[in-house]
Amino acid sequence: MSDHPFTTVRDLLRYAVSRFTEAKLAFGHGCASAYDEAAYLVLHTLHLPLDTLDPFLDATLLPAEIERVLSVINRRAGERVPAAYITNEAWMHGYRFYVDERVIVPRSFLGELLEEQFAPWIAQPEQISHVLELCTGSGCLAILAAEAFAQAHIDAVDLSGDALAVAAINVRDYELQDRIALHQGDLYAPLPSTRYDLILSNPPYVNDQAMQSLPAEYRHEPRMALAGGNDGMEVVRRIIADAGQWLTPDGLLVIEVGHERAHVEAAFPDLEMTWLSTSAGDDMVFLVHAAALP
Structure with missing residues (x-):
């Protein structure tokens, strides 16, 4: 009984x-x-x-x-x-991904923008040939990018070898080993010499103060995938500083920053950027044209 x-x-x-x-x-x-x-x-x-x-x-x-x-x-x-x-699974836009505590749980407004192939910013999705995703974690956005841009080769980078082991499981599950290359290293450092039509990133962007008040659930996630330094912009600054050297002349840089819009605008007062509409509002993701980058 x-x-x-x-x-x-x-x-x-x-x-x-x-x-x-x-x-x-x-x-x-x-x-x-x-x-x-x-x-x-x-x-x-x-x-x-x-x-x-x-x-x-x-x-x-x-x-x-x-x-x-x-x-x-x-x-x-x-x-x-x-x-x-x-x-050991997470769902995004109908796609199932393997996850464990080596990666943050997939959740990104870039997913819905990829579903729309970044219209109207990308007029001819079939002409996108090279995409770079920085801070890939579980590889979910690299996989959604491969689905969105059928002709594209995707390079996906993460500093964490543990995260890339999880990404490799997901890339295999979707049989995308021929189109997605995983690279371990610090942002652009491990990449072959390439110019990209699109650079995507959902980097660590949580500022120090917000890190201290995260709910317990988020403390189970790898800290390095969340913590973005004093103003949350530590990694974002480095992505923006070098992106111009890696984009094609009419390429796009798209970065997700959660609730940190005020810190973005304070850190980059002179950068011409466009805030994209998502289901959570207009202050989660911004886009920069290659021509506007340093």
């Missing part, structure tokens, strides 16, 4: 929502609410389709299944581990 009263998926879903709400969890890693995250974790743990909850709500579970789900709920609520690290 088990020491808990749960028998169905509905019971566990209700319990998970209560635990997650009581624990005041932060949901910045894919799911928007306690309910969404509870449904995802319950379905994933039971190997049920992630988009089909209703037919299974009143299914009676085996004791071992209940124990498995409870263990996941306890880990999420008790240790504040992001769901993606528990399930």
Whole structure:
């Protein structure tokens, strides 16, 4: 006889929502609410389709299944581990990526801009032949770039060998080894001599003060992938300083900076930039034309 009263998926879903709400969890890693995250974790743990909850709500579970789900709920609520690290997967725009604690959990507004092939800024996506992604982490944006620009070769760089090991898994999963080259090193340092039509980056940009108040979930992620120094612009400054040497004459540099727009504008008062619209507003991602770069 088990020491808990749960028998169905509905019971566990209700319990998970209560635990997650009581624990005041932060949901910045894919799911928007306690309910969404509870449904995802319950379905994933039971190997049920992630988009089909209703037919299974009143299914009676085996004791071992209940124990498995409870263990996941306890880990999420008790240790504040992001769901993606528990399930070893993250979803972006319908694409599934392998993740673990060697990389930050994929989440980027560059993903939705890639889905639109950066229209209207890129008029002829089929003519994009070379794309560079700096600070690639799990490789998710490099893969979305390969999907968006069918003729392009992608170079993806990260300082962390651990992160690139995860990126290699994802590149293999999408069978893109012929089109995506992974490079370990500091920004442009490991690259072959190439000019790029597009340079993308979702670099570390969280300023020191914001780092100190991050929710517990974010503290499970690699600090080097988040921390951007005093004003958050440490890496961004270095990307911008040298980008002009790596772009084609009409190339574009696109950088995601989260909530740091004020720090961007303070750091680069004379740089002509365009802020792009995303689902989160108009101050998350900026674009610079090669001609405007130093």
